[in-house]
Amino acid sequence: MRKSFIQQRPLVRTPIEHPHAKELQNASAVLEQLPAAAELVLKDLIGAGVDVNRGRRGMSAEQVLRALLLKQMHDFSYEELEFHLADSATFRAFCGLGIADGAPSKSTLQRNIKAISEETLKEIQRMTVAYSLRENIDDGKRARIDSSVVNAAIHRPTDSSLLNDSVRVLVRLLRRARRWVKIEAKDHRRRAKRRALGIEHAKSTEERLPLYQDLIKVTKKLANAGLRAVEALQHVRDQARDREEIDHLVQQLQYYVAAAHRVIDQAHRRVVQNEPVPSQQKIVSIFEPHVDVIVKDRRETSYGHKVFFSAGKSGLVFDVLVPRGNPADASLASIMIERHTEICGDPPQQVAFDGGFASRANLDELKDLGVEDVVFSKGRGIAVEEMARSTRIYRALRNFRAGVEATISWLKRGLGLDRCDWRGFSSFKAYVFASVIAANLLVIARSAAG
Numbered sequence: 001m002r003k004s005f006i007q008q009r010p011l012v013r014t015p016i017e018h019p020h021a022k023e024l025q026n027a028s029a030v031l032e033q034l035p036a037a038a039e040l041v042l043k044d045l046i047g048a049g050v051d052v053n054r055g056r057r058g059m060s061a062e063q064v065l066r067a068l069l070l071k072q073m074h075d076f077s078y079e080e081l082e083f084h085l086a087d088s089a090t091f092r093a094f095c096g097l098g099i100a101d102g103a104p105s106k107s108t109l110q111r112n113i114k115a116i117s118e119e120t121l122k123e124i125q126r127m128t129v130a131y132s133l134r135e136n137i138d139d140g141k142r143a144r145i146d147s148s149v150v151n152a153a154i155h156r157p158t159d160s161s162l163l164n165d166s167v168r169v170l171v172r173l174l175r176r177a178r179r180w181v182k183i184e185a186k187d188h189r190r191r192a193k194r195r196a197l198g199i200e201h202a203k204s205t206e207e208r209l210p211l212y213q214d215l216i217k218v219t220k221k222l223a224n225a226g227l228r229a230v231e232a233l234q235h236v237r238d239q240a241r242d243r244e245e246i247d248h249l250v251q252q253l254q255y256y257v258a259a260a261h262r263v264i265d266q267a268h269r270r271v272v273q274n275e276p277v278p279s280q281q282k283i284v285s286i287f288e289p290h291v292d293v294i295v296k297d298r299r300e301t302s303y304g305h306k307v308f309f310s311a312g313k314s315g316l317v318f319d320v321l322v323p324r325g326n327p328a329d330a331s332l333a334s335i336m337i338e339r340h341t342e343i344c345g346d347p348p349q350q351v352a353f354d355g356g357f358a359s360r361a362n363l364d365e366l367k368d369l370g371v372e373d374v375v376f377s378k379g380r381g382i383a384v385e386e387m388a389r390s391t392r393i394y395r396a397l398r399n400f401r402a403g404v405e406a407t408i409s410w411l412k413r414g415l416g417l418d419r420c421d422w423r424g425f426s427s428f429k430a431y432v433f434a435s436v437i438a439a440n441l442l443v444i445a446r447s448a449a450g
Contacts, residue, residue, distance in 0.1 A: 016090060024094045026445035031066065034127050038062040040120045048115035059104055064112040065124075066095045067104070071113070072438035075416035078106040078113075085109075118426050121433035126343055128440040129318055133344060137447045138312040140344035142397075144404040145311075145336050146354045147329055148412070150322075150432060151304040152291045153421040157284040159267035160199040163215045165286050166260035167192035170222040173253050174229055180240060181232035185225035188218045212271045216264055223264070226257040259286040280325070290425035294326050304420065307432060310336055311407045313400070315443045317436045319343055322429045329356035334365045347371055350393075352401030358382065377401055407439075415439055 015021050031037065042061035059067070070091055071081045084091050086103035097103065104112075132138050155161060167188055174185050195215040202208040230253050237246050262283045269275040279293040284303050294302040306326055310319040319339050321332065333353060341347045347370035355378025363382060366374045373388040375397035388394035412418040415435040422431045 015093060018090075021090045023442060023445040024090060026448045027069075027441040028066075028094055029448075030128070030131060030441060030444050031062070031069075034124070034131065037124045037127055038065060040123055041065045041116055044115050044117050044120050045112065047117075059108070059112055060096070063096050064116065067109055068113045068116060068434055069438045069441060070094060071109075072415050072435045073442065075414065078110045081109055082106040114422070114427065116430065116434075118430040118433060121430050121437065125317075125320070125433050125437050125440070128437055128444065129316065129343055132314070132316050132440070132444055135444070137444055138314040138316045138318075140312060140318065140340070140346065141349045142313050142351075142400065143310050143318060143337075143340055143348040144352045144401045145309065145333070145357065146401070146404045146408065147296075147306055147308045147332075147356070148408045149294045149296060149302040149304055150307050150412075150417055150428075151302055151419045152285070152288050152428065153419060153423075154285040154288050154291060154303055157303065158200075159263070159271060160196040160212070160215060162263045162283065162286060163219045163260075163267060164192045164196040166219050166256065166263055167222055169256050169286065170219075170226050170253075170260060173249065173256065174222070174225055176249055177229040177233060177253070180236050180246060181229065183225060183229045183232065185222060185229075188222060192218050209271065212267060216267055216272075219260055219264055223257050223260040226253050226260075229253055230257070256286065259283065259289065288423065290324075290428065292324065292326055305425075305428060308332055308336060309404060309408055309411075310340055311404045313403075314447065315403070315407055316440055317407065317411075320432055320436050322432055324425075329354065330359045330362055333357045333359075333362040334369065337366055337369050337371060341369070349373070350397055351375070352397040352404075353377065354401065354404075355380065363387065373397060375401065411435055411439055 015025060038061040041064055045061055045064065067081065067085070070076070070084075071078075074080075074084075076084065082103060082105060085095060085097060092098075092101075092103070133140055171185075171187050171189050174183055177183055192215060195211045195218070198211045199208050199215070202211065230250055233246055233250050233253075237243055237250075240246055263286065266277055266282060270277050279295075282293060283289060284291050284293060290305075291303050292305055294304065294306055296302070296306070305322050305324075308319075308321040308323070308329075309317060311317050319336065321336065321339065323332070337347060337351065349371065350373040351366065351371050352375045355376055358376035358378055358380040360382060363374055363376075363386065373393055375387050375394055376382065377398055379387065384391055384394045388397060415438055417432065417435045420428050420431045422428060
């Protein structure tokens, strides 16, 4: 039976005298004042197929939320989280696990945590901001805004590796399909792997071309076999008992066949026809099709999503935005201020932006939105007097902006936001929100500790 809270709190060990243990106690006190957060999590758990009126008692919604925040605070894997919840009295107390309670397994933790939706975590993140405003931890009058890239959990994409991935997955799915239908398709995984390795170590384009052509040929064969398997499975579906399993396999085959055709087309255009392929048309992972190709400031290419952050003077993250594609920073300056106004109730009086947001149109629009001082770290032809009321204010805000880079660095290095290992775009955003909530709770807890 699933509940939002455990009504009778279990007995826990006495907290140890340690600064981090005190931080977790303060963070726990904040969560206790946000009961609506656990109610939102409970709705997600129920929506994921959990019947609240049947079965033994599982983790409460509050425990699931706290386990997620603990995971993000320490950048734990599920296996590490399982160990620490079994071993650490402080972590067990934070998650509401009593002396006699067993620690949840890593699979239980993963299944429950991944049921929390991005919308729920977005609402909880805004709850932490509202709490901070009420408690005067931050007033929302000064904001610093910047963007960064959060990488997805994919290998460095090359056409040969994507073709090899397609062969690997299609062979596996076709093997599963043979449980219901007879499909003639050879296992070309070794051949594909050898061609991919040969391409990687080839010294010239002339050496790579025949290897690519053979790898494309093999991938086409398996994609065509996948189409035949889909047709055959659809014919036997109505007579089979396990229709849901067949339907799931058909969906997987349809997706990976389509992905393989995209990879084949991409490789043929780029390698055989020597035609440049725009980044918007590229597929960089058959497992994570949502991943964008991000080239920021002419540095190394990243594969993930650009994330926009708005932080306050306390280090609190007011807002986080994860758009699709690779939008220019300047295109989202006004949107970030409008979102800040929605979250905090009023527009900030002073805002400091990175130089990428600078434009005269943005300056005028932000002033119209009610911001008194708008400072870009690089003015790009905009006079200091136009951005701020005085040179002193301009310099103060320009220096103030640098603090957001420290906040982003802390999120990446300390709270796992350098690389998201959750699959799917919705889960990617949920992961980002979870890290931001964990960071905000630590900011609030440290403020309470003095």
